[in-house]
Amino acid sequence: MSVRTTARRLRGAVIGIAVVATLASTVSACGNGGASAAAGGPSTLKWASSYFPTHWDPVVSGSGAQFRLLSLVHASLTRTDESGKAVPDLAKDWEYNTAGDQVTFHLRPGLKFTDGEPVDGAAIKFAIERAKTQKNSALFGDLTSIKEVTASGLDVVVKLAQVDHQIPQLLGQRVLQVSSPKAAQDPAKLDQNPVGAGPFVVTQLVPGTKAVLKKNPDYWDAANIHIDNVELTSAPDASTVVSGLQTGVYNFADLTPSQADAAKKAGLDVFVQPGFNASNISINVNKAPFDNPKVVDAVRHAINRKEFVDKLTFGLGEPTDQPFPEGYIAYDPESKNRWPYDPAKSKALLAEAGFQPGDIKLDLVIPDAQPASEIVQSQLAAVGITLTIKVDKNWSKPFFAKELALSIYGTTGRDSAVQTLTAHFGPNGPLNLSTPYEPAGFEAAVAKVRQTPLDSPDYPTALRAATKAGLDSKALVFTYSAPNLFVKNKSVSNLPKNPAHIDWTGVKISGR
Secondary structure, X not given: OEEOOOXXXXXXXXXXXXXXXXXXXHOOOOOOOOHHHHOOXXXXXEEEEOOOOOOOOHHHXXXXXXXXXXXXXXXXXXXXXXXXXXXXXXEEEEEEOOOOOEEEEEEOOOOEOOOOOEOOHHHHHHHHHHHHHOOOOOOHHHHOOEEEEEEEOOEEEEEEOOOOOOHHHHOOOOOOEOOOOOHHHXXXXXXXXXXXXXXXXXXXXXXXXXXXEEEOOOOOOHHHOOOOEEEEEEOOOHHHHHHHHHHOOOOEEEOOHHHHHHHHHOOOEEEEEOOOOEEEXXXXXXXXXXXXXXXXXXXXXXXXXXXXXXXHOOOOOEEOOOOOOOOOOOOOHHHOOOOOOOHHHHHHHHHHOOOOOOOEEEEEEEOOOOHHHHHHHHHHHOOOEEEEEEEOOOOHXXXXXXXXXXXXXXXXXXXXXXXXXXXXXXXXXXXXXXXOOOOOOHHHHHHHHHOOOOOOOOHHHHHHHHHHHHOOOOOEEEOEEOOEEEEEOOOEOOOOOOOOOOOOOOOOEOOO
16 A cells, blocks of 8 residues: 655645743733744744653653654654644655555655754664663553564665554654654753754753744755744743733643633633543452442443533533544444443442442542542442542552552543554553453454555444444543643634644744
8 A cells, every 4th residue: 555645735744833931021012922923033932831841752751742842853754634644744655565564664855853863764763663672661562563673775664563554643743753863872861952853953941841942944844834933831820821821921822721711801712622632430340349340330320421521621621431532533423422321220230239339439549639530439429339539649550550440541542543442442551450351352353453554445434343342341431531722822823723733834923
């Protein structure tokens, strides 16, 4: 299968993130951060972000929300367009072999990292192997289907352990932002001195606080990046963001739902960037009482998803019973509302399982104080299950070791729908608290998706069938989707709606 994309589509596919915040003393008289651009001077995007990266090495930072910021500096083999499909980035095109267990990526000629090193096949090979083997890599679990990588000139051959047509979706911004192999020889230094081939170059970095960047003139699509400078700051208290946008201290920020109404009243542009956020109740079916399927079903019917949306997102989120948003290619319409809120049925199921109200007493272990945990506690108490909320700062260790009986979790999803499914429902999935349990038929359904080319007319049907099989899992009860909420002032033009990404291609900053 060959993947080719026109020059027009290539230009539209670029994603960058620009961020900033400057001190109040830098505010211009016009108060919108864009006057210099309007006057013909350099344009600066100033973003106050609550996701300021702790790590700037993408291998260490992983695929959480920080990837949007790291993509200022780093390009990747592929990226996603507004439909969520993989399109070229460092790779100009690619093709699979007939068997579907090998894919060859062809890189754009003449590219280089900002330290002058060439972007060639050897650099990509090094990036993949480092992500798979570096001791503190947060990405090794995402690359298990890759068996071997070889390189020759500008070609990279990725040999797979199985037939898998998801690889172009996988090797995008979340999983394969590429650093200079020369800089990556010292990972500790790279972590706070990033060197990539993305749209911007870091000129100043104060760890955990502030980053200043300038446009990279050698970026492959620099002609369509209209932002000259980026200033990123770790967001202050949420209550100060709106006033900062009004005065011009910032011109872009991520926003908490509690501040959305104030931002709208201030005349700012508030928008939800589409994404794959999904929160869930994580259950371990290997531990009592969840080894009884009726207890799991009782929990499913005890959950009022609307309460999460109303109380935690101020109505801006969505109830969800799947790890995908409704309308997305992987969302299974037949599984919608499969376990509706029904407290009476929940109580009946517990009685059938031999439990009286108050018999079941459990710890709900979480990493920090979260209002969501109190909602879960209240809703299960209403059907006779007593939860004690316990905050464990080292929560990740027992969670990922599958030692807990009950917890809550949320993810920002993946660009590869299959990766999202296997992470939640697979026998070795990091989000499957019930490892090695998996629902019957799931493995076969996922294998069929991997064997189906993304442009095949059979792909949507196969993918939804895998979602349906995964939702049989008794290890997760999905609750709600939090919004990817952002706010900007009028100086910043509208952004493309790439799912889960922030795309600055073609975005301009101007005066009022």
